Amino acid sequence: MNKEIFKLEPQRVWKHFHSLTQIPRPSKSEKAVIDFVVKFGKDLGLETIIDEVGNVIIRKPATPGMEDRKGVILQGHLDMVPQKNNDKVHDFEKDPIEAYVDGEWVTANGTTLGADNGIGVAAAMAVLEATDLVHGPVEALFTIDEETGMTGAFGLKPGLLKGDILINMDSEDEGELYVGCAGGLDANIEFNTKLESVPQGTTAYKLAITGLKGGHSGMDINLGRGNSIKLLFRFLYNAEKEFGVRIASIDGGSLRNAIPREAFAVVVVSADKATAFEKAVKEYESIYKSEFALSEPSLSFTSEKTGNPSTVIDSQKQTKVIRAFFGCPNGVVRMSDSIPGLVETSNNLARVYTDGEKVKGQCLLRSSVDSSKDALAQKMAAIFELAGANINFTGGYPGWKPNPNSAILKVMQDVYNKKFGKVPEIKAIHAGLECGLLGGVYPNWDMISFGPTIRHPHSPDEKVNIATVQKFWDFLVETLKNIPKK
Incomplete structure (x- = not known):
């Protein structure tokens, strides 16, 4: 850990972020960070609740004279995406993140940083701890498992929270206020194959596509980056025709919401x-x-020569597997008609791997238009069903429809303009924020999302801009002073 981080401003935010980097918290393994946040709240003498799925809620009363303000929920997620470079030795279940200052940024040594959403969580912790801020009633909602299924948001029950305004702190461009997001849907694909003995007189190779940037499958899907799985199957499509290549195993991608950076296959050729x-x-x-x-x-x-495998996929099913994944839609499917520059619909072919006599795949579909998301799902089903695969869709979550009459939007526009001399941009985001799900449980909430500038989330290149963390904090503090009355 680079000690320079402790000198960064605002120190009250960075000290909590540092604490979070020391606690392993990959999605699905958040017990340690849940315990940490619960202890934090109780040590402050604040009402602290864990709900039945593991979300943590901490309540802080209004400061004197602010009791008549609407209640605010500061919301962030506790988990982080565990991605590392191929040559980095790191166990996300045990090892702390090695964060350090790199010029104008804080980044990590060969792994994801966890600024998504550690900075938002740290800011909420700083508000809860502070004795010198002015604010109305505050609740902090720390959700679990946002990155691999939004389990925390799905599991949140009505009636637990008392506030009127949700401020989500999981956006990644300072100076922008987000008022809408895409919904999502997981596609789970499975081919049943037969394994055959390796033909005589063959040479085996390990194919490796590496060195890609990857990135967030919502935020970065429009950047034209390579998808290692698509590139691998593009080659295999031609290699099967030209060389009669036979596949023994495939292992590409890792997480459904990360653009795949690496893909590997063991194949044999005459x-x-x-x-x-x-x-x-x-x-x-x-x-x-x-x-x-x-x-x-x-x-x-x-390609690297390797020892001959014991089996390969039967040739007829192999052809169908290759053609289906090669033909699978990937990347931007449609841009928005109503918001210039916004991706409306996309698919991320995120994971393909062999598992015994099965070839499995996983995709994450996103769209701000439910009918377009459904149409993309139908198209993918048509492709994979023709190829003889089983495909089912799970984990669907709704988008967040912008509210042009939002009171908190007006407040934050005015606050930002007065403090920084310009009006913030109002945007929707192609990523899947939890606001869509949370707003379904608490339909009365007035919601908004903002954050500091984070680049390359969901990849080992993730970094957060130091100067924007200060602006993010100052903006949050000033917003809390100006929350409307009940």
Whole structure:
């Protein structure tokens, strides 16, 4: 841990963020951070509640003279995306994040940083702890498992929270206020295959596509980055035709909401075609490097001879697997008609891997238009059903429809303009914020989302801009002073 972090302003936020980096908190493994936050609230003498799914709620009374203000819920999620570089030794279940100052940014050594959403959680903790702030009644809502299914938001029950205004602190561009987000849907794909003995007279190779940037499948889907799985299957589609390649195993991607950075396959080809096969890999690497010269400068596609596997996928099913995943929609499907520059609908082909006699895949579909999301799901079902796969859709969550008459939006626009001399941009986001689900449980809430500038979330390049954390904090403090009366 770089001690320079403790010197950053606002120190009250950075000290809590530092504490969070020392607690392993990947999605689905949040017990330690839940216990930490519960102890934090109780040590402050504040009412602290854990609901039945693990969300933590901490209540702080209004400061004197502010009792007549509407109640505010400060909301962030406790979990983080566990992604690391291939050469980094790190156990997200046990090891702390190695955060450090890098010029104008704070980043991590070879792993995700967890600023998404650690900075938002740290800011809420700073408000709860502070004795010198002016605010009405405050509740902090710390949800669990946002990154892999929004389990906390799904499990939140009505009646637990008393506030009127939800301030979500999970956005990633300072100077912007978010008033809407996309909904999402998980696609789960499964091919039943047969395994056959490896043909005689073959040479085995391990194919590896590495060095891609990856990123957040909502925030970064429009940046034109490479998808390692799509690139792998593009090659396999042609290699099957030209060299009769047979697949023994596939392992591409990791998390449903992260653009896949790496993909691997073990394949065999006839020994008399081995030299031509190796040449083809190099040719495709050149093609990929040319096509992604600006967006993926570190892209690598290699083949390495390896020991022969014991089995390969039967040839008929292999052809269907390759064609289905090669043809699967990926990336931006449609841009928004109503909000310039906003992605309306997208798909992230996030994970493909072999598991015994099955080939499994996972995608995350997003859209701010429910009918478009449904149409994309139907298109994907049509593709994979034709190929003989089973596909089912789970974990659907709604989008968050903008409210042009939002009182908190007006307050925050005015506060920002007075404090920083400009009006913040009003935006919707293609990522899936928890606001859509939370607003379904508490339909009376007036909701808004904002945050500091974070780049490359969900990837080992994640970083948060130091100066914007100060502005984010100052904006939050001033907003709490100006919350409307009941």
